[in-house]
Amino acid sequence: MTAQTETTSPVRSLLPRLRIWPRAGSGNGMTIVGTVIVLCFAIATIGVLIWPPAEAYTGNLMERWKAPLEDGSVLGTDQLGRSLLWRVAAGMPWSLGIAFTAAVIAITLGTAAGLLAAWSPGPIRRVVQHLVDTVIAFPSLVLAVTVIALLGRGFWPLAATLGLATWPIAARVVYAEAMSISKRDYVMAARLAGVGSTTILITHVLPALRPTLLVMFAFTFADMLIAESALSFLGIGVPLTAPSWGNMLSESREYLVEAPQQMLVPATAIVLAVVAFNLIGDGVAAKARSRSRAVE
């Protein structure tokens, strides 16, 4: 334990609570790569929200289907001569924003339901469990089509649909984890000290769930990004004019031969984001495992 304190770098000692940050040289280089990519995406998204790029929506037909790096265009242009770089950037608030919102909805609802089931007497627990099973059994594509038909395309209908279709998976994980935490000795010790169950839930169980939630969030985010793209590709996602990555893929389908860059650019963006979040998820999971080993 002392050895660890001694090797702590001055920068890291400024972030004493941020233990998820990987230690240099601990074989967690991929986590750093993932984190850097995600940070770049996040900064770009905020930038695009503040200064919406007009270049993403207006093009010059004379300049259509430019290859990457041809005539000063960075990533090439699409069938209307719009810059693919700016379009993929303008799509970030849509694609990443929807994935983020959906993941937050899924994890929040799932955590609440999982904890409720773990901490309630038999009847309530069974109700929650049956609800979870029912939602999981329901085909999410049908759910998505229904919601879009009722509410129309858009950011919130899509984010809500994805979140509502995914929360039961988070609920199952949280339930199992909370059950195992509730059997730990320190939870018993808190009970013996007269601490009430709700307080124990908030002050002992929830903090112990943190690594699990982080890992789950990273993987859920990646899943939601793919799901958003898939639904948009099918035309039941965001509005057809929005440059979401799924919509871009959908448009590119007709020009695959003439302009493969039109497909490759958004596809690369999707793969990059998904891989980055998986790297982070894997890294945090590995770290949580090694830490719980150290505690035991």
Next chain:
Amino acid sequence: MADTALLQIEDLKIGFPARDGGEVTIVDGVSLSVNHGEIVGLVGESGSGKSMLALASMGLVPRPGRITAGSIKLLGEDTVGLPDRRMQDLRGGTIGMVFQDPMTGLNPVRTIGSLLSESVRRHQRVSRDRALEIAEAALTSVGIPAAHERLSVYPHQLSGGLRQRAMIALALVNDPAVIIADEPTTALDTTIQAQILDLLRAKLVAAGGILITHDLGVAAEICDRLAVIYHGRLVETGPTADLLAAPRHPYTEGLLRAIPRFDRSRPRLVPIPGQPPAPSMDRGACSFRPRCDYAMDACAKAPALTPDGADRSVACWAPIGAPVLERRA
């Protein structure tokens, strides 16, 4: 003080539902009282029901077990069937429990100070700062040096002995009237054990306490009275010195003979033959009969705990030392 016991357990029975639909009795008609300034030792093997008795006293019989009969009076108030809220007030406030394993009993992601002040603020209406002061005083009182600095330390930064001291502080931080210590030294090194026992004796005597242990040596060290539990029943009770000098129940004698001694040139350990009974074993006969050297026909019926001389009682048809001729037949 003598007539109003701090903790009075009477004819307590704890049962768990069995697979066949019936009920397995884990604790069967145990009566035990703790007076002010008294340390009662509860001695028994694993599975004898001693920890269950402790949990029952805290109102925490694990589900699906339940108290099927008897009463537990804490300062005269019967706690059996008390609403959860009220029991939570008592737990950690009026009755405290020191936990077995200091390695896992402290939340690894919480500081010592936050764990202690959580319990303080649960039972006393004080400010956050005042709670931390009380916590610091509790740490000092259990002999933790540099208590103020230790408030902001995480459990893994403490040694095993200090952790057990912190656990004791956690149980004692609200000055409970009754303290139960469940195998408090089992997980510690021998040298640390002695220190912790010294500390516990001082703390338990200041209130009233039960020390639960399987180690007669530990019990002899600090207890005023002993109660030996076997298969969920008390088989012998009495003042520590008398009971150890002249055990009356064959099981107590067996326990004593199974302790290694270093003051004899050729130590001879005599283990008790056989295995401790499963909780589900039939209670019609004396539970110790299959392992008893002195078993006789009368043992087919379970003996009751009956008074046996000054301040003692024993549950045996033919207690050791009694003038019963056929005993050794």
